[in-house]
Every structure is written in structure tokens, then in C-alpha cells.
Amino acid sequence: MDKHQLPDLIINGVSGGAGGTYNNVNMDGVGKVVGPIVARMFKGNGHMNLNDDLTAEEAECNGVIKVMGNMRFGTLKVDGVLNVGKSFRGDSCTLNGMVSVKGDCELEDFVGEGSFNVGGLLSAGHVDFKLQSQGKADEIGVESLVIRQANNGFWSKMFSGIIPKLRPELCARTIEGDFIDVEYTTADIIRGNIVIIGPGCTLGRVEYREQITVHPEAKVGKVEKVGE
Known part of the structure; x- marks a missing residue:
């Protein structure tokens, strides 16, 4: 029609x-x-x-x-709080606020500020996000990932008022990608071609293929070059 x-x-x-x-x-x-x-x-x-x-x-x-079911979209802009009961899939998501997804999340581009919580896999082409509260996913698989901490926004003040100990940080079990540039991140393992580990990171293991930079304030259990 x-x-x-x-x-x-x-x-x-x-x-x-x-x-x-x-x-x-x-x-x-x-x-x-x-x-x-x-x-x-x-x-x-x-x-x-x-x-x-x-x-x-x-x-x-x-x-x-x-949205109690699945959410599918081409482009999405969020200013506030969006809760999705199942899976979340689209081309582009621009967020100012918080997104919570119980299932898997599949995006081409994910940018913005605030907080996100993905119950399953976060799969994306490009992620560029400033955290004003916690970002969380079980697994993250990307082409490129850039995570920064933003402490002075509206959402940061709101989240800190609700949960004072919930500092802006990314938490995941595993993170894999071609280009990974993270700050204030806690993960068991990070795997990437080019990896930049910034301040505030606590990581069990980092595997890289081409290049790695580790900030002196980051805590990394083991760094290993792989793929040779």
C-alpha cells in the first residue's frame, strides 16, 4: 500500500x-x-x-x-528514557538519556550521552558515547568503540541523586572490535586490532593485534600481542 x-x-x-x-x-x-x-x-x-x-x-x-516487544527502526532519536522488553535493532540511534534493552542490541551507529543497559549482546558498527552513568552489556562486538566519561550533565546529576555509587563507567564481560578507545571501563577481556586503554579502566586481559596504548592509571592484569 x-x-x-x-x-x-x-x-x-x-x-x-x-x-x-x-x-x-x-x-x-x-x-x-x-x-x-x-x-x-x-x-x-x-x-x-x-x-x-x-x-x-x-x-x-x-x-x-x-516498548514491551521488539523495536526495529531506521533512525532513532531519544531524549529521555526508553525501555525495550525484547530486542533492539536499527541503523542509527542518537541518545540523550537512558536506553534499557532486555535482549540483544544491533546498531550501525550508536552515539550520544547518558546511560545504556543491554541484557545480551551489543553489536554495532560504530559507538561513540559519553557516559553520565553506567553503560552495561554482557558482550560488545564493534568495528569501533570510543567511550568517554561526562560528569557535568543533567543525566549525571539525576543518576547520582538516585544511585550515588553508580559512577559513569562501561561494564562488560567481553569487548571485541577493530578499534577500541575506552576510559573508565571494567571488563574481563578486551580484544582488538588497535587498542587504547585510558584512565579509570580495570581489565583482566587485553589482546591486541597491531597497536596498544595503556594509560599509567589503568589497571590491566595481562597484555598480550596475538595473531602473529
Whole structure:
């Protein structure tokens, strides 16, 4: 069906709607949708609860959005808190706030500031993120990963007020990639071609193939060159 023939779903105030295939979905206020949503453009502002899957070519989530199923998208912008009950997959995600995913997360580009929590594998082409609270994933597999600490933002103040001991750091069991440049990271093992270990890191083992730099304040159990 041509996208211009698809209906729109508009929710304003305190209301609800049904899932379906739409051209534009605009939700403002407090809303709930029952059933999966497929849309060309999805915009959620306020406090939204979607009890199934969300699929959109373009998506914007502002406020507190909960997707109980899988989330699929082309491009996504988040300003606030997004909770996904299953898997999370898209081309590009720009985050200012927090994303929590219970399943696996697969992205081409992941950039922003704030916090993220991935229950399974975080697989991405390029990650460039400033942590204002904890970033967490069981496993991370990337082409390039750049992690920095940001201490002076709104989300940092909010998170520190809720959980004072939750410092901005990346926590993962394993991290693998072509280019890895991390600060304030705790991991059992890091594997990469070019690896840069910055301050605040606590690592059990680092394996590199081409080049490595380790900051004097980093704690690394073992460094090994592999692949020769």
C-alpha cells in the first residue's frame, strides 16, 4: 500500500489506541497502544506504553517510552528514557538519556550521552558515547568503540541523586572490535586490532593485534600481542 494511503494515529492527552500499520504516529501526553505498530514516522512525547512490537522508518522518543516487544527502526532519536522488553535493532540511534534493552542490541551507529543497559549482546558498527552513568552489556562486538566519561550533565546529576555509587563507567564481560578507545571501563577481556586503554579502566586481559596504548592509571592484569 502506498504510504500516502495509510492512516495516521494521533493520541493527545490521556488516551489509548490500537496497533496497526500507519503513515505517521504522533503520541503526546499519557498513552497506551495495544498491539504491534508499523509506521513510517513514530513520535512519542510524554509517558507512553506500547505493549507489543514497534517498527518505524524514523522514530523520536521524548520522555518515558516503554516498548514491551521488539523495536526495529531506521533512525532513532531519544531524549529521555526508553525501555525495550525484547530486542533492539536499527541503523542509527542518537541518545540523550537512558536506553534499557532486555535482549540483544544491533546498531550501525550508536552515539550520544547518558546511560545504556543491554541484557545480551551489543553489536554495532560504530559507538561513540559519553557516559553520565553506567553503560552495561554482557558482550560488545564493534568495528569501533570510543567511550568517554561526562560528569557535568543533567543525566549525571539525576543518576547520582538516585544511585550515588553508580559512577559513569562501561561494564562488560567481553569487548571485541577493530578499534577500541575506552576510559573508565571494567571488563574481563578486551580484544582488538588497535587498542587504547585510558584512565579509570580495570581489565583482566587485553589482546591486541597491531597497536596498544595503556594509560599509567589503568589497571590491566595481562597484555598480550596475538595473531602473529
